Amino acid sequence: MTELSHIRNFSIVAHIDHGKSTLADRLIQETETVASRDMKAQLLDSMDIERERGITIKANTVRIEYKAQNGEHYTLNLIDTPGHVDFAYEVSRSMRAVEGSLLVVDSTQGVEAQTLANVYQAIDADHEIVPVLNKIDLPASECEKVAEQIEDVIGIDASEAIQVSAKTGVGIVETLEAIVHKLPAPQGDVDAPLKAMLVDSWYDAYLGVIVLVRIIDGRMKKGDRVKFMSNGTVHGIDKIGVFRPQMQDVDVLGPGEIGFITASIKQVRDTRVGDTITSEKKGAETALDGFKPSQPVVFCGLFPVDSAQFEDLRDAIEKLALNDASFSYEMETSAALGFGFRCGFLGLLHLEVIRDRIEREYNIELITTAPSVVYHIYMKDGSMQELHNPADMPDLTHVDHLEEPRIKATILVPDEYLGDVLKLCQDRRGIQLDLTYAGSRAMTVYDLPLNEVVFDFYDRLKSVTKGYASFDYQVTGYATDNLVKMSVLVNDEPVDALSMMVHRDRAEQRGRAMCEKLKDLIPRHMFKIPIQAAIGGKVIARETLSALRKDVTAKCYGGDATRKRKLLDKQKAGKKKMRQFGKVDIPQEAFISALKMDS
Amino acid sequence: MPLPNLSQAALPDLADPSTLGLYVHWPFCQAKCPYCDFNSHVMANVDQKRWALALSHEIKRVGALTQDRTLTSIFFGGGTPSLMDPETVEAVLVAAHETWRWANSIEITLEANPTSIEANRFRGYRTAGVNRVSMGFQAMNDDDLKRLGRLHSAQEAMAALEVARSTFNRVSFDLIYARQDQTLPAWRDELTRALETGVDHLSLYQLTIEDGTAFGDRLAKGGLKGLPDEDRAADMWDLTQELTEARGMPGYEISNHARPDAESRHNLLYWQGGDYAGVGPGAHGRLTRDGMRVATECVKQPGLWLAAAEQAESATTQLTALSAKEVFEERLMMGLRLRDGVDLGSSALENTSLCNNIKLLVDFGLVALTGTQLRATDQGRPVLNSVLRQLLAD
Ligand SMILES: Nc1nc2c(ncn2[C@@H]2O[C@H](COP(=O)(O)OP(=O)(O)O)[C@@H](O)[C@H]2O)c(=O)[nH]1
Ligand SMILES: C[S@@+](CC[C@H](N)C(=O)[O-])C[C@H]1O[C@@H](n2cnc3c(N)ncnc32)[C@H](O)[C@@H]1O
Ligand code: SF4
Ligand SMILES: [Mg+2]
Numbered sequence: 001m002t003e004l005s006h007i008r009n010f011s012i013v014a015h016i017d018h019g020k021s022t023l024a025d026r027l028i029q030e031t032e033t034v035a036s037r038d039m040k041a042q043l044l045d046s047m048d049i050e051r052e053r054g055i056t057i058k059a060n061t062v063r064i065e066y067k068a069q070n071g072e073h074y075t076l077n078l079i080d081t082p083g084h085v086d087f088a089y090e091v092s093r094s095m096r097a098v099e100g101s102l103l104v105v106d107s108t109q110g111v112e113a114q115t116l117a118n119v120y121q122a123i124d125a126d127h128e129i130v131p132v133l134n135k136i137d138l139p140a141s142e143c144e145k146v147a148e149q150i151e152d153v154i155g156i157d158a159s160e161a162i163q164v165s166a167k168t169g170v171g172i173v174e175t176l177e178a179i180v181h182k183l184p185a186p187q188g189d190v191d192a193p194l195k196a197m198l199v200d201s202w203y204d205a206y207l208g209v210i211v212l213v214r215i216i217d218g219r220m221k222k223g224d225r226v227k228f229m230s231n232g233t234v235h236g237i238d239k240i241g242v243f244r245p246q247m248q249d250v251d252v253l254g255p256g257e258i259g260f261i262t263a264s265i266k267q268v269r270d271t272r273v274g275d276t277i278t279s280e281k282k283g284a285e286t287a288l289d290g291f292k293p294s295q296p297v298v299f300c301g302l303f304p305v306d307s308a309q310f311e312d313l314r315d316a317i318e319k320l321a322l323n324d325a326s327f328s329y330e331m332e333t334s335a336a337l338g339f340g341f342r343c344g345f346l347g348l349l350h351l352e353v354i355r356d357r358i359e360r361e362y363n364i365e366l367i368t369t370a371p372s373v374v375y376h377i378y379m380k381d382g383s384m385q386e387l388h389n390p391a392d393m394p395d396l397t398h399v400d401h402l403e404e405p406r407i408k409a410t411i412l413v414p415d416e417y418l419g420d421v422l423k424l425c426q427d428r429r430g431i432q433l434d435l436t437y438a439g440s441r442a443m444t445v446y447d448l449p450l451n452e453v454v455f456d457f458y459d460r461l462k463s464v465t466k467g468y469a470s471f472d473y474q475v476t477g478y479a480t481d482n483l484v485k486m487s488v489l490v491n492d493e494p495v496d497a498l499s500m501m502v503h504r505d506r507a508e509q510r511g512r513a514m515c516e517k518l519k520d521l522i523p524r525h526m527f528k529i530p531i532q533a534a535i536g537g538k539v540i541a542r543e544t545l546s547a548l549r550k551d552v553t554a555k556c557y558g559g560d561a562t563r564k565r566k567l568l569d570k571q572k573a574g575k576k577k578m579r580q581f582g583k584v585d586i587p588q589e590a591f592i593s594a595l596k597m598d599s
Numbered sequence: 600m601p602l603p604n605l606s607q608a609a610l611p612d613l614a615d616p617s618t619l620g621l622y623v624h625w626p627f628c629q630a631k632c633p634y635c636d637f638n639s640h641v642m643a644n645v646d647q648k649r650w651a652l653a654l655s656h657e658i659k660r661v662g663a664l665t666q667d668r669t670l671t672s673i674f675f676g677g678g679t680p681s682l683m684d685p686e687t688v689e690a691v692l693v694a695a696h697e698t699w700r701w702a703n704s705i706e707i708t709l710e711a712n713p714t715s716i717e718a719n720r721f722r723g724y725r726t727a728g729v730n731r732v733s734m735g736f737q738a739m740n741d742d743d744l745k746r747l748g749r750l751h752s753a754q755e756a757m758a759a760l761e762v763a764r765s766t767f768n769r770v771s772f773d774l775i776y777a778r779q780d781q782t783l784p785a786w787r788d789e790l791t792r793a794l795e796t797g798v799d800h801l802s803l804y805q806l807t808i809e810d811g812t813a814f815g816d817r818l819a820k821g822g823l824k825g826l827p828d829e830d831r832a833a834d835m836w837d838l839t840q841e842l843t844e845a846r847g848m849p850g851y852e853i854s855n856h857a858r859p860d861a862e863s864r865h866n867l868l869y870w871q872g873g874d875y876a877g878v879g880p881g882a883h884g885r886l887t888r889d890g891m892r893v894a895t896e897c898v899k900q901p902g903l904w905l906a907a908a909e910q911a912e913s914a915t916t917q918l919t920a921l922s923a924k925e926v927f928e929e930r931l932m933m934g935l936r937l938r939d940g941v942d943l944g945s946s947a948l949e950n951t952s953l954c955n956n957i958k959l960l961v962d963f964g965l966v967a968l969t970g971t972q973l974r975a976t977d978q979g980r981p982v983l984n985s986v987l988r989q990l991l992a993d
Contacts, residue, residue, distance in 0.1 A: 524829070526963050526985055549833035552983040554804040554854050556936060557676070557869060559622075559883035561929050562894060568932065571988055 001190075001219065001254035002075045008183050009077045009098035009214070009258060011127075013119050015112035015470060018104050019134040022166040023175075024062070024080055028245070030172045031064045031076075061199075061212060061258060062245040068180045076179055077258040079199070081118070090200065091118060093274045095125040096288075097199045097214035097258065100183030102175065103150070107133040107163070108140040110441065111153050113412045113470035119154055130178045131161035137168050145439065153438045188255025193284040194218030194226070194277070199258070201271040203322055207239070209265035213277060214258045216288065221252040225280040226263065229287040230272050234280050235263035267322050296328050296344025297405065297475055298351055298454050299388040301369035301497065302358070303340030305588055309364050310339045316362035317341055320354060327354055332389065334496050336581050337367055342389055348454060367579070367588045369497045370595045373451045376403040376478055391496040393485040396536070403478040404501075405450040408433070410443065411461070413469040418442045420464040428452035429481075429503060450475060451501060455595055486511055486540070488594075489532045490518070493582040497591055507533075511541035514594055521590040524548040529584055616887055619668040619699065620868040623654060623691055624879030625680040626901045629712075633748045633813035634775070634806060638881035638899055639678040651687040653908035654878060655694035657915060661876045661895075662698035665886060668874075670699040672706040672865035675729075681711035685723025692728045706769075706864045708733055713759035713772070714751045721766040731769035733802070733863075734760065739789050743778055748813075760796065771800035771863070776839070777832050778806050780825035786835055787842065794846045799861035803839055804854045805832060836981050853936045853980060870933045872941075880904040892926045894919045931973075932987055935966075940974025947971075956990050966990075 014020040064076040081094040095101070101122040105111055122129055131150055133143045147158040162178055164171035200212040213220070220226070224237045241249040242259040253259045265271060276287035304313045317329050328344035345351040351371060358364055375387040378400045387393060387402075409430075413421050415437075425432070425446045434445035448457075453473065461469050486507055488498040498518075502510050511533030518531050526548055533541040556564060578585035628639045673695060675688065688709065695701075708731040709724055711717050721732070736756050738744045744753060751759075756772075763770045774793060776786055793801060808814050808823070817823040827835065843849055848856040852870060855863065868875055877884035877895055881904075884895035896917050898904040907915045921929070927947065934941025948954060948971060957973065960966040965979035965986050979986050 526960075526965060526982060526989070548829075548982050548985055550829050550836060550981050551985045552853055552981055554807050556853070556933070557866070559877065559881070561869070561885070561933060562883060562896070564932050565925065565928055568928070568984075568987060568991065571984070572992075 001252050002257060004188060004256045005185050006072065006074050007077070007186055007256040008074060008100070008179050009079070009186055009256065010100045010102060010179055010183055011079045011081050011094060011098050011122070012102045012104055013081075013115065013122050013129075014104035015106070015109075015114040018106035018109065018112075018115070019166045020080070020104055023102070023104055023132070023134065023164065024078060026166050026169060026172045027064060027076075027078065027176065028062060030169070030176065031066045060245070061243050063242040063258070064244075066176055066180070069177060074180050075257075076176075079258065090273060092121050092125070093197075094199055095121050095127065097197055098125075098127070099186055100128040100130065100179070102179070103129050103131045103154075103156075104134050105131065105146055105150060106135050107143050107146045108135055108138050110142075110146050110149050111412070111438070113410050113472040116154065116410055116412070116443075117472035117474070119156075128183050129156055130175075130182050131156065131158045132164050132171075132175060133161050134164050134166055136163045136170065137165040149438050153436075153443065186256030188215065189217045190219060190255050192217035193282055194220060194224075194279045195284045195288065196220060196226075196253075196277040197288055198228070198271055198273060198275040198277055200273055201265075201268050201325075203268050207262050209262065209268055209271060211261050211263070211265070211271055211277075212258070213253070213261060215253050215255050217255055217284070218279070219252050219254045220261065220277075226261075226277050227280050227283055228271065229276040229278060229284075231270070231275075233270060235265055238262045238264060269322060269325050272325065296326065296346060296374075297450065298345045298347055298371045298373060299342055300345075300351060300371040301332050301334065301337065301340050301342050301367075301389070302355065303334065303337040303367045303369070305365040305367055307338045312362065313341065313358070313364050313366075316358045316364060317343070320357060324354070326350070334369075334391070336495055336579055336586075337369070337497050340367075344388065348458070367497075367591060369591050370500055371454050372501065373405050373454055375483065375501060378403070387501075390485050390499045390501050393499075393501070401480050402483045402501075403480045404483060406476050406479050407448055407450050407453060407473040408476045409446045409448050409453065409471065409473040411446070411469055411471050412441055412443050413465050415440050415442055417465040417468060418444070421461065421469060424457075424460055424464055428457060429506070447476070448473075449479075449481065449503075484535050486514075487534050488514060488518070489530075489534060490522070490586065491529045491582050491584045492532075493584075495581050495586070498594060500595065504535075507535055508540050515541045515543040517594045518590065519543045519545050521593055522584065522586055525584060527583070616874065617668060618671045618702070618873065619665055620672040620674070620865050620873065620875035621658070621670060621695055621699075622865075622875055622877045622879075622882055622884070623673065623675050623680075624677065624877070624882040624897075625675060625683055626678045626880045627682055628677065628679045629682065630748065630750055631813075633817075634809070636809035636812050636815075637678065640901055642901075645682075647684050647687045649905065649909070651690035653905050654687075654691050657878045657897075657908050658691065658694040658698050658876075661878060661884070661916070664888065665699070665874075665876060668699055669702050670695060670705060671702045672868060673708070674865040675707075675709040677710055679712050680709050681717035681720065681724075681732075683709075685720055685727050688724055688729065689727035706731055708769075708863065708865055710735065711759075711763070712751065713756035715755055715759065718759040718762040721762055725766050730767060731771070731863075732763050732767050733800075734763060734770070734772040736760075736772040736793075737775045738778065739774070739792055743781070746779060747775065757796075760798075764798075769800070769861070770798055771802060771857075772796075772798060773802040773804065775804050775806050777827050777835050779823065781827070781835075783831070783834055783838060787838060790839060790842050794842065794848065799848070799858040800863065801843070801848060801856045802854055803843070803850075803856060805836065833981060840977070849938070850980075851938050853983065867937075870937050872930050872933060892921045894921055928991060931990060935973070935975050935983060935987065936980075938974070938980075940967075940972055943971045943973050945971055952993060953990065956992060960986060960989055 012020045060080040062078050066074045066076055068074055079094045079098055081091045103119055133146055135141055143163055147161050150158040162171050162174050164175060195216040196213040198211055199214055201209055204210050222237055222240050225234055227234050239262040241247050278284040304310055321327050326346050329341045332340050332342040355366060355368060359366055372390055377385050377387050379398050380400045411421055428448055429452055430446040430448040433447055436443050461471055482504040483501050484504050484507060486500055486502050487494050515531045515533055522545055528547045529545040531543045532539045578587050626638050626640055627642050627645055631641055707729045709729045711732045711734050713734045713736060737747050737749055739753050741752050808818050814823055843856045848858055850856050851862050874886050875884055880901045881899040882897045886893045897915050898907055904915055930941055957968055964976060966973060966975050975983055975986055
């Protein structure tokens with residue numbers, strides 16, 4: 001147990017690629033927490049997908065022992081938070097487990113949207129913030145300008161910002177000294193009843209569920225029986241320790257300390273991020289405030305391409321859900337796609353990560369249907385129901401009105417692209433809340449319907465700004481609007497997996513775009529195929545895919561008979577990647593591509 | 600649902616089983632054309648005596664498997680068989696003559712590239728026994744010939760055609776259409792000129808971009824612009840049918856047009872499911888033996904083939920017995936290429952999924968069934984691959 005006055009807990013806030021992981025590595029290396037022969041780049045990013053995408057999904061943590069220049073020994077706990085908006089709730093919980101933040105800004109790039117979103121979370125959590133200007137080794141580094149920008153845009157003092165190169169090691173000692181001297185020590189009462197915050201939890205194949213905790217009051221040791229206050233479950237602690245960054249057992253964890261416990265917990269589902277852990281007997285009366293379970297905001301259907309793999313998919317989804325409490329699922333049947341699952345995610349990135357893992361780790365090819373947000377349907381009888389799947393939209397005669405989730409989106413963009421960005425937001429039913437300038441960059445804040453963003457907004461934003469815009473959002477609440485269900489009919493058969501909720505004023509436009517897209521995506525058949533979009537019984541857009549006119553092998557000699565037979569087999573295999581709707585084969589990628597808008 | 604036991608006997612024999620065709624592959628060319636995925640190679644010095652001997656050995660070997668047959672056709676294909684010395688052609692024909700009884704009306708075709716070098720040999724080929732040539736014109740204007748990587752000019756081709764027609768009774772030539780930037784009027788003009796030559800047989804192929812060719816690579820890299828889209832290719836197909844029919848040369852097969860009785864008998868053998876032996880690198884054959892249909896395939900690489908063929912214990916040829924299902928699929932795939940279609944036999948029509956598929960296609964107007972004779976209609980033939988997929992679907 002370390003003296004409170006000699007503990008510093010902190011996180012690092014940064015936009016993606018500004019150097020958070022590299023800086024963490026340097027801090028670890030400088031303090032020789034890890035022998036240099038064990039150093040591998042980006043110690044804290046462990047999952048393959050994280051490494052590949054260069055993002056952090058789960059919070060990671062490391063305890064660093066540091067002998068400061070004043071000769072005292074300090075224990076520094078770094079929590080590396082997920083950087084992406086999808087995991088904003090995890091971020092906010094991790095932030096509450098520490099007292100300060102390093103605000104890392106790439107001095108060649110300046111402040112970006114994710115910097116802002118995360119730094120506001122840090123400010124919300126009452127953090128002391130130490131600005132760090134990174135990548136000063138690069139010729140394009142402009143420390144003064146960026147420091148000014150931090151003061152202008154974020155409104156914190158950056159006059160003592162530390163100039164660092166996480167690459168060369170310049171400024172690392174200064175950073176460690178600032179952590180010790182500028183960040184406050186945690187507070188807590190070792191004699192009070194145990195109160196620990198559940199910061200994160202995950203499944204380890206060897207040890208079962210591992211729980212990351214921050215002790216607020218009291219102490220925790222091996223063998224203690226502890227209670228999880230949100231659901232009242234009681235567990236005995238089997239193992240207790242800290243991360244350096246590999247696990248190291250300790251006898252006891254006291255106030256201000258961050259570490260892990262294992263307690264024969266079977267499922268990650270049984271542990272809730274933000275929950276309070278206390279002793280079974282004579283425990284704390286009140287839980288830490290601010291606990292709320294994370295809510296999925298985006299839903300989509302996942303179906304196996306090969307319907308024989310349904311059971312494999314169930315297995316994969318159950319296993320993944322055990323390790324990810326924010327991922328929800330329920331069985332879904334689609335007339336066209338057969339058996340699958342309707343799954344809920346924290347956002348699009350979360351969706352992609354889970355889908356990638358199913359495809360890669362479990363070798364199941366998937367059809368992903370259009371992502372949808374959660375609508376609130378208010379019935380005439382006054383009741384409210386959630387709509388996760390447009391296909392389940394109830395009969396309109398019973399519906400009073402609909403509400404959809406809205407977000408507050410922050411976008412930073414170089415001046416010259418501002419016009420395109422404003423047009424994009426306007427087209428997506430956005431309401432401008434703010435527009436300010438910081439140097440040659442503009443920052444705009446929009447109130448937008450989540451359903452307009454969930455699908456391809458980010459792709460569009462990147463393309464209209466040639467990749468120069470940064471974007472972040474948070475869900476703000478629900479608002480009513482004139483929303484309708486648009487269905488799509490291919491060869492006069494409704495295709496449930498393509499139906500979607502749209503704003504009435506935008507329905508014709510969306511319908512037309514969708515029919516045009518489908519006309520390109522569906523291969524020609526031996527007969528002509530009408531493609532229609534409809535609201536209720538009323539057709540609002542129509543295209544006709546003409547019949548196939550040319551599909552024959554020109555030259556075919558005797559020797560080609562074998563080859564032609566093989567070709568035919570290959571084509572038959574290709575057909576497996578399509579789904580049949582009545583007489584029409586629709587390629588699996590059409591379900592997503594059809595929804596992408598060009599503007 | 601798998602096809603029920605379509606035993607060999609259930610399929611009517613379209614071709615007389617006592618007859619046989621012979622395909623001889625000559626794998627060398629002067630230059631490799633950018634669209635071509637045939638087994639053809641550029642070689643400076645070919646030891647023609649060695650090749651003549653090796654081909655003759657192979658003919659004797661395959662002869663042992665096909666005794667008591669009457670040879671009705673021989674086809675020298677390539678590559679560029681018109682690079683064979685007349686003596687080489689003669690040696691091969693002598694071997695074939697020693698091996699099989701020849702039909703009086705035997706058709707002996709040789710594929711020729713229409714350059715002046717080849718034209719000079721035509722007399723020698725005729726003396727050796729060749730009685731039909733098929734010439735690779737490909738295009739009838741110099742710009743397009745260049746883009747197709749051809750070594751001859753349009754004028755040379757016309758001169759070679761004259762020599763060929765004064766030497767052989769039966770002459771055909773090949774054109775490749777639906778080329779880059781080719782317009783409908785340009786094709787109308789070119790095809791009209793081709794028909795005006797008065798030949799009684801034409802092969803008119805739409806350009807196919809094959810993987811592994813120079814064109815294939817260019818297309819994959821986003822090059823090879825100006826190829827027709829499906830609609831323009833279909834318009835060109837329609838125009839081709841219209842013009843050839845008007846001239847009395849309707850398509851008797853997807854890409855082959857002839858006056859009545861001028862059809863290539865050797866190629867008909869392929870499409871009608873007859874027996875043929877294949878000799879030379881990469882050559883395929885189909886032989887019926889003891890009620891089984893056997894696919895034969897020779898070693899593809901010319902060097903390996905030659906070495907193997909020269910050994911007494913030949914390992915040039917792989918024999919594979921085809922399953923009843925495979926035989927049936929081939930019959931359909933090949934037979935439906937013919938305007939007259941294919942006789943399915945009555946037991947095939949007891950298969951319900953086949954019948955349902957046929958019914959669907961009849962409804963679409965893509966095939967017609969008369970008794971047990973199934974044929975693709977004028978609408979069905981340009982989309983034959985889709986028709987076949989549907990017919991053979993479970
Ligand atoms: N030149 C230079 N590159 C750096 C520096 N710090 C990080 N990088 C590089 O910037 C990229 C992003 O760094 P990373 O630590 O993964 O950023 P994160 O996304 O914030 O975790 C990587 O290619 C790093 O090697 C630095 O100080 N100087
Ligand atoms: C065996 S090939 C070549 C015969 C001879 N060597 C020549 O080039 O004239 C027979 C015919 O197939 C056709 N052909 C070859 N490759 C083709 C392709 N990629 N697309 C369409 N037709 C092709 C040409 O018309 C060619 O004349
Ligand atoms: S098209 Fe003829 S000449 Fe050209 S490479 Fe092919 S076989 Fe040889
Ligand atoms: Mg990182």
